[in-house]
Structure formats: structure tokens, C-alpha cells
Amino acid sequence: MKASHPGHRVCMSTGFPPSMDSGGYLVMLEELWRQKVDQIVVLSMAYHDDVPADTVHALTSRHACTDTALMNRVMRAHEDLALIEDAIDRIKDGTYGICGSCGRPIGVEWLNATPYARDCPGCCLSQIPWQPADAPSTAGSPAIAS
16 A cells, blocks of 8 residues: 555645645745745846946936836746745645635646646636727726726
8 A cells, every 4th residue: 555645634634635735735836935036036136237326327228128127027026926925824724725715626737737826717717807809999098096
């Protein structure tokens, strides 16, 4: 008889199906966390190396576009890091794999594709604003703050 994975008892005690090995997801998320931290360091160093010291010059330099793109990537990496840390906390709390919106199981396929997903595919899709294909375009219209 094959010995069960140490995380198997954890996933059974939290109500996850035996096929969902939360220990395996923890290892995957911890590796994603390390990669994301490395990415933030590299992007931050690139940003600070490329930014001219004079703020006025930075706003008018040819590097301003590159600097903005780098800063946007740094900010996105920080957002991803927060999502990964939240998923690790959910594993430790025993709520990983449960949709934060509807309370149903998220599903192994969805978690394999996006291991830090907080919501199931149905809830994620219901949060996307829907607009019929024949609706008039809002391009050029002022954005509405929500």
C-alpha cells in the first residue's frame, strides 16, 4: 500500500476532496512567492537605475515612458505577491479551494491554472462587466468612477 502524502490529512481535515492536495499547492505557491519577490527586486533595480536624478528631467526625458512601464510592472508584481500571500494564508486557515464569493469548491483545474485564485470560475466571470456586442462603443467617453 502506498503511503499517503503528508498534506493528504490536511486536505481531508479541511473538507477538500482527497484529490486536492493542499500541501502540493503550498509548495507551488511558496515557489511562486520566491519568483515574484525576485522579479520585484530585479524590476525595482532596473527602475532605480534608469530614473534620472532630476525629477523635472524624468518627466520630460525619453526614459519617462520606459520608467512608467517599469513602475507599472513593479506595482503589478506587488499585487500578484499579495494574492499569493493571501492564498498561502487560506491554506493555513483551511479555506483554500473554497470560493470566497459563493462558498463552493473552486475546482482543481482552475487552481492548477491559477493557484492563487480566490473565487471559482463562475464567480470570476460574474464580476466582469458585460456589454452586448451591438452596444455603442464608449471609446473616447470619460471614464465613470465606481
